[in-house]
Amino acid sequence: MAGRKTEKANSLKITKRDEDYSRWYLDIIERAKLAEDSGVRGCMIIRPEGYAIWEKIQQTLDKMFKETGHVNAYFPMLIPVSYFSKEAEHVSGFAKECAVVTHHRLKLTEDGTIGVDTEAELAEPLVVRPTSETIIWSAYKNWIQSYRDLPILVNQWANICRWELRTRPFLRTAEFLWQEGHTAHITYEEAEVEARQILQIYKTFVEDYLAVPVFDGLKTENEKFPGADHTYTIETMTQDRRAIQVGTSHHLGTTFSHAFDVKYLSAQGTLEYPFATSWGITTRLIGAMIMAHSDDQGFVCPPRVAPLQVVGIPIYKTDDDKQTVLSKFEELQQKFKLIDKFSFRVDARESLSPGFKFNDWELKGIPLRLEIGPKDLANGSCILARRDTGEKINVPLDQLEEKIPEILDFIQKSLFKKAQEFQRQHTYFVDTYDSFKNAIEQKPGFYVVYFAGAPEDEEKIKEETKATSRCIAFSLQDNSIGKCFYTGKETSQRVIFAKAY
Amino acid sequence: MAGRKTEKANSLKITKRDEDYSRWYLDIIERAKLAEDSGVRGCMIIRPEGYAIWEKIQQTLDKMFKETGHVNAYFPMLIPVSYFSKEAEHVSGFAKECAVVTHHRLKLTEDGTIGVDTEAELAEPLVVRPTSETIIWSAYKNWIQSYRDLPILVNQWANICRWELRTRPFLRTAEFLWQEGHTAHITYEEAEVEARQILQIYKTFVEDYLAVPVFDGLKTENEKFPGADHTYTIETMTQDRRAIQVGTSHHLGTTFSHAFDVKYLSAQGTLEYPFATSWGITTRLIGAMIMAHSDDQGFVCPPRVAPLQVVGIPIYKTDDDKQTVLSKFEELQQKFKLIDKFSFRVDARESLSPGFKFNDWELKGIPLRLEIGPKDLANGSCILARRDTGEKINVPLDQLEEKIPEILDFIQKSLFKKAQEFQRQHTYFVDTYDSFKNAIEQKPGFYVVYFAGAPEDEEKIKEETKATSRCIAFSLQDNSIGKCFYTGKETSQRVIFAKAY
Structure with a gap:
């Protein structure tokens, strides 16, 4: 037991931001169990605590996309090399860093080793998608025949592979998760409205849910997407005052409809090339969010994307007190479940002190801690402790249902304001x-x-x-x-x- | 206009089951726009109409997994070849059909062609996951130290690559989508309970949502998963009376904890190997469902997974009638949205006849069609037409809100009964x-x-x-x-x- 406690206590130590910002970031991710290195070069494992945040991001954005008329589809991950060569700028933008499938079989030798079966070489190598414009526009050639087939408003949730040299969990990994929208329109202006609308959705989501303030704007020619007419972006600032691009939306003009010879019969009976957009956000959002709010005690998660919003810590010394406190928590848990306004869990682990639990949940970034002990019960009140400021708020037990959502909402806004003020100052x-x-x-x-x-x-x-x-x-x-x-x-x-x- | 109509009318023709069952299946998928060939060998594109069904499957199963304590995570798609060689049975089961990444760069030549950059060969080839036991158990080595770390109940939604020789959309494709659960337990019995529980979840879901009746049971030694102690399966019958395996749940014993040397300190202080399960369902479920219910008129989709459950077809000849009928539909649409018990859409496309629309939505498998014309309005009634039987039901307009959910429920059950009776007869x-x-x-x-x-x-x-x-x-x-x-x-x-x- 003692051995275990020491081990865990050590693992709570986090490098301070002032000492080594990069190490601090990696410590946060490791100790809050958000992700870990996989042993596969540049690829991370997204652990359940981190993936739950990605699920919140997916659910919320997916709803916003659908409310604006988009539907989801799924296109192959393996793209023939020849597809890439159809658009010159695009291929030179992605050729240098991609995973290439060249064989379709392994060979087992008699000495027990295993390797590529050189007899099973593919006629044409396949690239693991670094982005899907080429495979999707080769499909759109069949989908788009008439002006009646437009607009096409398709999104895809998928994994992506870019062979980055220097990787960093969430921010830049060889494989990452993302969504990529690919739309087709009759006019340049319609595509422009779409690209701008998506940028606005991204900004709203990132600011309102991740509490990450951004500048939205246009990329310069030098920084635009390979093959785009122009690229919109949202950019935020980390606590070490560097920029992170957290979402982009491209007006592709007719680059890809030309490259894949996609034409439609217009209402006037002429053959025309449709205009395109593409847009995406990735698991990088989680990295930007960690960098925006976390502190030297650990991860700070904005309430609206926190997998767990409130954790209850029972405080007791005697067995009698334990009974009373736990049954109060039991009662609250049922009440909270019924009103269904926030997520709640009691940490009833035995043989761990309240102090240990405080640290543990602080590290994991849970926005609010609810402490109840026998004295609190006698007073009919309890303590709510904010993760972001450490502030302790005394709240009557019978007002928790109203107070908790209010405080969570307040924390959400105050995280945003703090980050915005930081960005303004720098x-x-x-x-x-x-x-x-x-x-x-x-x-x-x-x-x-x-x-x-x-x-x-x-x-x-x-x-x-x-x-x-x-x-x-x-x-x-x-x-x-x-x-x-x-x-x-x-x-x-x-x-x-x-x-x- | 005439040209377009003819084109569409032709595309409505579907090969009859009696003539050519395989062709019939492909016709259904193409004409209902569920999926299409991608041009990449063995890989399909899941079109929005098909993907919407997969989303229903995901949402429902994900909820069932979470209600039984499971969480989601994400592991790398690229697995070093050496990981596979750690478990002999497993590697021989998957080595013959896998996509192997050997290079990390393409090369652009001056004559404009593009190919693999032979100077960018990987030190160790990577396999695009055909299943994730190896990469996940190599991670579990870090996750599992003490009996307190168990059980681990993790699921992953992901894409998978198996280089199948003969492919068929949904049923067998080189890339497919699936979920794979990977759990670790202290005892053999706990793992057994888990494997059985998941099989039960699969059976319940497949029967209650997809209306596909299954036999649940154990695979023989010859048919079990490579590396498993034993494999549970659910099997259904197609209309050409062949079997489809639609879900499997494996008790893996300690095969993978031994292969990856995963040990934990037990409560008694001894080092032990944990027991494992893995389990999965894939986009194949959609193929099984298409085969179970569809007919010579097209796709038949069970109401509980239908992206659209009721389609409204306005019937009119004069402009006045059109106004009246459409405004009635408008009113109904708002009412239906408010009660939110089923999905509904009006097909108000101009210059297409009601008959054309009937065929079009039949082809797409929408469970219920709501027809309203001026005579219906005068009578205060309307027609509900069932996709599965063609039966037309006269319903008073003011009873639609109660009748529609009842009928959808009835269709769901009757599709299941019909398929079950078919399976019983054969x-x-x-x-x-x-x-x-x-x-x-x-x-x-x-x-x-x-x-x-x-x-x-x-x-x-x-x-x-x-x-x-x-x-x-x-x-x-x-x-x-x-x-x-x-x-x-x-x-x-x-x-x-x-x-x-």
Whole structure:
């Protein structure tokens, strides 16, 4: 028993953010059991505690997609290499990092080893999808014959493979989970409305559910999706003040309808190429959320996506007290289940102290802790402890049903406000490249600049400062005119530059 | 317009079951737009109409799994070849048909072609998961240290790759979707309870939701899962009287805990190997369901998994009538949405005749059609037409809210009864191998026999008759003693043999 306690107590230690931010992030994920390394290069295991958050994300977004007329479908994961070669920009964007299936059989040798059966080589290699534009547009060729077949509003929940060199759980993994929408429209404008609508859904979801504040805007030419006409993005800031791209929505123009020769008969009897969008969010959202709210005590999970919202900790010393306290919890549990406004569980584990349990659930990021002991029962009250601030609130037992949803709602909003305030504090305005170069070294953050440079300029800026353009944020475009911080040209375009994950 | 109508009318033609059962099945899938060939060998595209059924299956089963204490997680899709070699039976069961990733980059040549970059070969090939026991048990080595860590009750929703030679949409595809449960337990008996509980969940779901009657039972040694102690299965019959395995639940004993050296410290302080189960259902369920209920007019979908349950068809000739009928539908739609007891949609497409629409929705298997015309309105009544029987029911307009759920429920039950009766009629009892050989050629079906043969005997039977043992069905074991139909040995074991998909 003692051995076990020590072991667990040790495992509670988390590197402080100030000491080593990257290590802190990995500690949080490991100790809160959100994910772990799999032994397969760059691939993580999403543990039940982490996957439950992904399920909340899926359920909520799926509902939002369906309410706006989208349906789900499923396309093959293995894509023939030749499909990729149909769109030049696209293939050069993804060819360098993909898993390629070349054989369809293993061979068992008599000495017990096992390897690829070289006689079972595929006629054409298959790529594990790094994104599905090519396979989906090859299908749309059959789906789209007439203007009556449009629009097509399809989404897919799937796994994706990109052979990243440097990986980090949730933020960048060789395999990840995502949703990818692929739509087809009669006009450029319709596709534009769709791409913008999805960006708005993403922003609403990420801010209202994950409590992660974002800048929404347009990517520069240099940073857009390979094959896109233009790309919209939402970007947030981590606690080490770097940027994370958390969702993108692309207007693809007619790139893929041309590449796959998809034409439809218009109402006027002419053959036309449809316009396309694609858009996606990934398990990276979980990483961004961990980075936004967690602290040196562990994970902090926003109530609206927390798999468990309230945990009850019984406090007692004598067996009599234990009976009384546990039966009160039993009664509350039934009541809470009936009203069904939040999720609740009692930690009735024996032989673990309340203090140990406090730490354990803090580490796991559960938003609210409900403590009840014999004295509380005598007073008809109890303690609600907030995970995010540590604040303890004394609440009459008979008011829990109203107070808990109120407090959860308050926590949700206050997490967002705190992160937003942090982002605001570390968003700077600079005029010249020199001041930018200095500043971004001294004070990492979002740098708002007037920028009218070309893709080559962005590449040079990246080389010299490791910063990239994140987005032409909608909220920053005010028609004011300034000098481009890099080229000196006059422009009204204001762009956020930052170092990114 | 005329051209379009003709085109659609032609596409309504479906091969009759009597003429060509296989072609009929493919026609149903194509015309009801459930799935289509992808151009990637053996891989299908699940179209929105088909995927919506999979979503119903997922939602319902996921709820049943969670109600029995299971949680979801996600493990990597790419499994190092060496993991497979740790369990001999398992590897030989899956090595012959798997997609192997050997490279991580493509190469673009200057002449515009694209191929594998031979310089980017992986140190160890990776197999696209054909099932996940190996990767999951390699993770469980870290998860399971103490008896307190048990049981582990984890499920995964994922895509799977098996390089099947002959494929058929839904029933057997190179890539398919499934769920796979992987549990770990302290005792053999606990694992047994789990494997049986899951089989019961599968049977309940398949019978109550898909209206597909099954025999539940044990697989013979010859047919069990590679690496399992024993395998439970549910088996159903198609309309061409062949067997389909629609779900399996395996007691894995300690095969995988031994293979991956997973040990835990017991309450008594000893090191022990945990017992395991694994269990799965796949998109094959949709194929089995199509085969069970559909007819020569098209797909028949059981109400409980139908993406759309009731379709409204307005009948009118004059513009005035159109106004009146459509506004009645509008009113009903709002009322139905409010009571939220079934899904409903009006087919208000212009310039298509009611007859055309009747055919179209019949083809798609929508359980109930609601017809309203001006005469109906005058009488205060309407017609409900059942997809399964064609029966037309006259119902007062003000009773629709009660009648529709009743009728849907009745259809659900009657589809099950019909399929069950069909299965009963084609389940035969034979005593000798000679009579079996003749009978199964003349009258395909389920053949119940006393059987005490060895795996070699089953292989011979398969060679000679193409029939395999499907299961030792629970409902057929009555302690009666008979002579094994193949070996002549006395036995109480009664087994179903049939030709399978």
